[in-house]
Amino acid sequence: MVNIEDFIKRLEIILDYYSLNASSFADKIGVQRSSLSHLLSGRNKPSLDFILKILEVYPEVDLYWILNGKGTFPKNVFAAEKRENQAEEVFKQNTPTLFAEEKISNNLFSETQNSINRNALETEKMINKNTKEAFSGEVEKIVFFYKNGTFKVFNPN
Template structure:
């Protein structure tokens, strides 16, 4: 699964490397500027079409690097990456409007996974007069969980 925050960081690396702003990049690969803005802000996820347009226009971008961070940017010609072979056939998704990187389902192990948080510093809470509305946990990987009592 593609981590969207990491994908955006790699996309920003490409922008810096070629000295382009988001608008010029969008124009160059042939997508709407608003699509680029929504992607960089984390509102939208990248589509397969978007990734393929990047690879067509910028040959120095490696597919595995842009998607999962493996490999190098700019792409070096002497490195060969082994493409993992699946034992099950790949079925095409007939819904062309579907997002390529959306998760299909979350397995039970991921649901049960919890992370330990470090003890907060300088906590000054007076619970006598205040009622808790929401508790939000922020994780280092950029995700968060909100709990309401």
């Protein structure tokens, strides 16, 4: 159950964060000013529709944070970047590499060995370039799945 006093405090934090007064906030999320006033005074409890409108207009607001204070506001951008970096690492690990054992030579000054290494590296660069081009299609949408069972769809267009 949502503690209404704590909810009001979190709603005021959102207003302060975006430097909005209650009237402009109500206008932005598409609710009547009087309904927001009744919420802030503690007279009414927030409806699901009201919460969803906030989340739609302000994606930085975390659902669990606004409802029960768990999580962070604004959403942790660092965690999202970390997940993106992890996805890049998975891609790199699954990208084929050729001649990996030939990259390290026993004698760095050996002309023959170095030319073999150069050829192997050039071949690998060409393969990596072709692999990247195969995956360079236009992105339609990205879906983030969170551990709490929620998800968010990002459309880059």
